[in-house]
Amino acid sequence: MSTQEQVAAGLQLPVMEAFYTIQGEGRFTGHPAYFIRLGGCDVGCVWCDVKESWEAGKWPVLSIEKIVDEALKFPGRLVVITGGEPLMYDLGPLTKLLKEKGFTLNIETSGAHPFSGNFDWVCFSPKKFKKPDPSIYAVADELKVVVYHHSDFAFAEEHAKLVRTTCELRLQPEWSKASKYTPEIIEYVKNRPNWKISLQTHKFMDIP
Numbered sequence: 001m002s003t004q005e006q007v008a009a010g011l012q013l014p015v016m017e018a019f020y021t022i023q024g025e026g027r028f029t030g031h032p033a034y035f036i037r038l039g040g041c042d043v044g045c046v047w048c049d050v051k052e053s054w055e056a057g058k059w060p061v062l063s064i065e066k067i068v069d070e071a072l073k074f075p076g077r078l079v080v081i082t083g084g085e086p087l088m089y090d091l092g093p094l095t096k097l098l099k100e101k102g103f104t105l106n107i108e109t110s111g112a113h114p115f116s117g118n119f120d121w122v123c124f125s126p127k128k129f130k131k132p133d134p135s136i137y138a139v140a141d142e143l144k145v146v147v148y149h150h151s152d153f154a155f156a157e158e159h160a161k162l163v164r165t166t167c168e169l170r171l172q173p174e175w176s177k178a179s180k181y182t183p184e185i186i187e188y189v190k191n192r193p194n195w196k197i198s199l200q201t202h203k204f205m206d207i208p
């Protein structure tokens with residue numbers, strides 16, 4: 001199989017970076033985790049803080065065995081697959097192999113491509129710049145909406161209607177707008193207690 005065919009089959013994937021750190025946001029805030037950041041994203045968020053991830057061709061294509069071997073070098077057994085937009089790839093083979101090695105698996109996705117893979121926790125963070133694929137709504141465990149503009153509150157509510165009733169709902173101030181929107185998010189959540197606040201605590205700790 002050519003490299004292109006291997007990538008299409010999910011047996012090799014472009015990896016922008018992989019690192020062991022502390023999950024800074026969402027449900028697993030504070031948990032040590034190994035992040036696998038796949039290269040490639042076609043969503044185009046104006047405030048994206050990993051724009052260098054967008055072009056998949058810039059990043060080395062690694063076999064899933066190599067990716068898993070690297071993850072095994074660290075003591076934590078929580079893996080977060082992120083991007084870029086990780087669902088641009090078939091995550092079935094990588095998640096199967098990680099599961100066989102005993103990892104708990106989380107994904108952070110905009111849901112802009114059909115869902116694939118076997119995850120213990122699906123964090124769905126929809127973006128206005130590309131409509132989510134409908135397959136995400138039945139599997140999302142957490143809806144995390146980044147608040148960059150006042151209209152994001154209504155956007156968050158639209159998506160809250162589409163996810164499962166068990167899905168946890170979080171609002172997260174976009175980092176550069178945090179001083180403007182955090183007070184509004186606090187009041188919003190106090191008045192609508194089905195929502196919770198997520199903060200990018202890794203940025204306060206100055207860790208990746």
Ligand code: SF4
Pocket residue numbers: 041042043044045047048049050051053083084085110127
């Ligand atoms: S989906 Fe994520 S990686 Fe892609 S542009 Fe938006 S913030 Fe950046």
